[in-house]
Amino acid sequence: MEKVVPKPEMGRLVDLLLERGYRVVAPVLKEGVILFEEVGSFSQVARCVTEKQDRGHYRVEKAEEWFGYVHGPNSLKHFLHPPKTDLLKVKPDLSQEVPIERKRYAFFGIRGCDIASLRILDKVFLGGFQDPYYAGLREGTFTVAFNCTRPARTCFCASVGTGPFVRGGSDLIITELRDSFLIRATTDEGKDVLEELDGREPKQRDYDEEKELEERSLSAMVRRVDTRDLPSKLLEKLESDVWEDVARRCLACGSCAMVCPTCFCYEVVDDITLDGSGSVRFRRWDVCFREEFSTIHGNPIRKSVASRYRQWLLHKFSYWVGQFGELGCVGCGRCITWCPVGIDITEEVKRLLSDG
Numbered sequence: 003m004e005k006v007v008p009k010p011e012m013g014r015l016v017d018l019l020l021e022r023g024y025r026v027v028a029p030v031l032k033e034g035v036i037l038f039e040e041v042g043s044f045s046q047v048a049r050c051v052t053e054k055q056d057r058g059h060y061r062v063e064k065a066e067e068w069f070g071y072v073h074g075p076n077s078l079k080h081f082l083h084p085p086k087t088d089l090l091k092v093k094p095d096l097s098q099e100v101p102i103e104r105k106r107y108a109f110f111g112i113r114g115c116d117i118a119s120l121r122i123l124d125k126v127f128l129g130g131f132q133d134p135y136y137a138g139l140r141e142g143t144f145t146v147a148f149n150c151t152r153p154a155r156t157c158f159c160a161s162v163g164t165g166p167f168v169r170g171g172s173d174l175i176i177t178e179l180r181d182s183f184l185i186r187a188t189t190d191e192g193k194d195v196l197e198e199l200d201g202r203e204p205k206q207r208d209y210d211e212e213k214e215l216e217e218r219s220l221s222a223m224v225r226r227v228d229t230r231d232l233p234s235k236l237l238e239k240l241e242s243d244v245w246e247d248v249a250r251r252c253l254a255c256g257s258c259a260m261v262c263p264t265c266f267c268y269e270v271v272d273d274i275t276l277d278g279s280g281s282v283r284f285r286r287w288d289v290c291f292r293e294e295f296s297t298i299h300g301n302p303i304r305k306s307v308a309s310r311y312r313q314w315l316l317h318k319f320s321y322w323v324g325q326f327g328e329l330g331c332v333g334c335g336r337c338i339t340w341c342p343v344g345i346d347i348t349e350e351v352k353r354l355l356s357d358g
């Protein structure tokens with residue numbers, strides 16, 4: 003089902019989701035950054051802004067398009083696999099509580115790379131062992147995805163096949179045209195919502211405008227990764243000098259893994275409350291850039307920064323394929339923008355491929 007709806011109807015769409023009891027998460031402009039946050043009305047959603055992103059650089063500017071931006075540092079991971087999750091609470095009488103949260107999220111204003119990251123997180127947390135904490139937050143999710151018409155300079159989703167236009171996997175998929183939105187519903191829930199919006203049948207000129215926008219978006223994407231046989235080609239570069247060269251610049255801060263929408267590692271910690279009311283076991287994000295991450299029986303397996311960066315990059319572009327059947331990178335470019343020293347994963351892959 004497809005419909006062209008006037009721009010003011012977008013507010014109605016957010017209202018409909020709120021009325022249906024969803025916790026609507028959308029991009030908001032906060033302290034100079036576009037962040038995904040829970041909103042209570044459409045007025046909170048970031049509009050008529052765009053970002054200038056590059057290695058270690060992020061600025062928000064005014065724009066004519068309502069949704070001509072991509073994303074800031076956080077992602078859907080922050081909601082479905084939060085930075086800290088309580089797993090078990092134990093009281094002094096040894097009674098136990100497993101605090102599984104249930105939320106019905108509607109993710110509004112997400113992009114093709116975000117949809118791909120959802121598919122990957124589902125494989126991680128629901129593919130074999132069913133993680134009840136993730137499942138409680140993921141069940142019944144509704145998604146409203148936008149086709150990207152202005153990718154950031156750091157985006158390379160076209161190389162990994164996740165964008166700039168959404169290929170499916172979302173309840174609603176929206177293209178922002180000059181004076182309206184072309185909306186496609188791909189699920190029954192999506193159709194149900196779209197039926198309630200005012201609009202008209204799309205005309206040929208709407209499809210033509212959409213095609214033009216997609217071509218403009220593709221040609222605006224400046225970064226690329228050659229993914230042909232990439233997992234096996236990278237395995238031949240384990241001893242490359244490139245790793246040591248990256249290590250001379252890398253601070254091992256882990257920012258790249260924190261902002262990555264698919265990095266999922268965590269550690270489990272037991273803690274007691276100071277007032278003696280019980281103890282709690284929780285998990286919190288962890289990153290492979292920490293020496294302690296690979297420490298077994300007191301000995302770190304990956305002592306050098308070079309070996310840790312190699313683990314991270316190879317997991318994304320090589321090991322992940324064996325583990326989950328696809329690349330672990332969705333080409334969102336967050337790790338490039340938010341690396342404090344401007345290390346660019348696409349450049350490092352290129353250097354590795356041309357090394358030796």
Ligand code: SF4
Nearest residue numbers: 262331332334335337
């Ligand atoms: S590795 Fe970088 S570009 Fe790829 S998904 Fe993670 S943050 Fe995005």
Ligand code: SF4
Nearest residue numbers: 252253255256258341
């Ligand atoms: S690549 Fe950049 S963001 Fe990642 S750990 Fe190194 S310095 Fe930090």
